[in-house]
Amino acid sequence: MENARKSCVILLSAFLLGCSPAVEADRSSDSTNQIKSEFASERKKLLSKLDSLNASIRETTDQTQLFALRSVRSDVQNRLHNYELAVDDANFVRSVSPRKARGLHGYFKVSLSNIKDAIDDFTFEIEKRKSNKQADGDLRTARAPLYLLTENYPGAIGDLDQLLAHGWPKLKNQYLNLKALSLYKQNNFDSAMTVLNEILANDPTDSLALNTRSQVNRDTKQLDAALQDANDAIAVNQVNKLYEFVVPGPDGFLRVRSSIYARLNKPDRALADLEVVRLIDRGKGADSTSLLELAKSFHDRGNDKVAKRLCLRFIDESNSQMKIAQSLLNRVSSAQ
Secondary structure (H helix, E strand, C coil), X not given: CHHHHHHHHHHHHHHCXXXXXHHHHCCCHHHHHHHHHHHHHHHHHHHHHHHHHHHHHHHCCCHHHHHHHHHHHHHXXXXXXXXXXXXXXXXHHHHHCCCCCHHHHHHHHHHCCCHHHHHHHHHHHHHHCCCCHHHHHHHHHHHHHHHHHCCCHHHHHHHHHHHHHHCCHHHHHHHHHHHHHHHHHCCCHHHHHHHHXXXXXXXCCCHHHHHHHHHHHHHCCCHHHHHHHHHXXXXXXXXXXXXXXXXXXXXXXXXXXXXHXXXXXXXXXHHHHHHHHHHHHHXXXXXXXXXXHHHHHHHHCCCHHHHHHHHHHHHHHHHHHHHHHHHHHHHHCCCC
């Protein structure tokens, strides 16, 4: 279930401020050296296995053997985070056997920001394996946060209810956090609050739940309670003050990779990453903290002096960006 868990945790972290305490616990100083050692050892084994697979693939003339070898190599490339190479092998496997490992292909597509195709692959596999509780759980754990990311909130809640019914205690709070956020995004504040209170009754330091509850309280005009929850979420999440303002979340990593793909002249890959960043920003409510949105809030509360200052700053920054865009457009205007 490891791939599904990682996908769920990564997307949960992206939606809200920081990571859950469970994730941060994995980074504690007691386990850091062990994790580094295990990572180096595992990577060495995988690279050795990859060398062996590459040699066997070069030598074989048997198509059945080639199918098997490339299927294994696809998994090894994925575990080495060579996602594009993993997809190349997975595409070959799928071309020979279209029904083969479509769910695994979905995980590769998540890693490459192909969210819609990943959802389709997971959905196909869920229908095929609905009688297998473990496989169903793995696939729904991967699909639920993608539904949330793409604003299919009923779909996310449906998956999460199924997962909660499976009764896996280690992931319960993560499933509940996703459900609470899905309910909040549908403005179902009472139901969201019920779920959040359940999470926080079991773990008062769950920063994800605190952050979501602060938003529910804010939107229902319980501002003192909202501020307390926001302060608590920030305090819980300050695990390493040296890095707290510079370590990017998953959206930050995707921004960097998008810029690298652009420099490699791979527009499809760059734009796919950028689209997921935009979905994450929208999911986190990044638009609600823009200068313009803050100006609207201050105007609504009668503070037009601050609203004016923020509007002027927004216009100044927008004009600056427009000039850059126009200059670039002038240089590429001859392109078809």
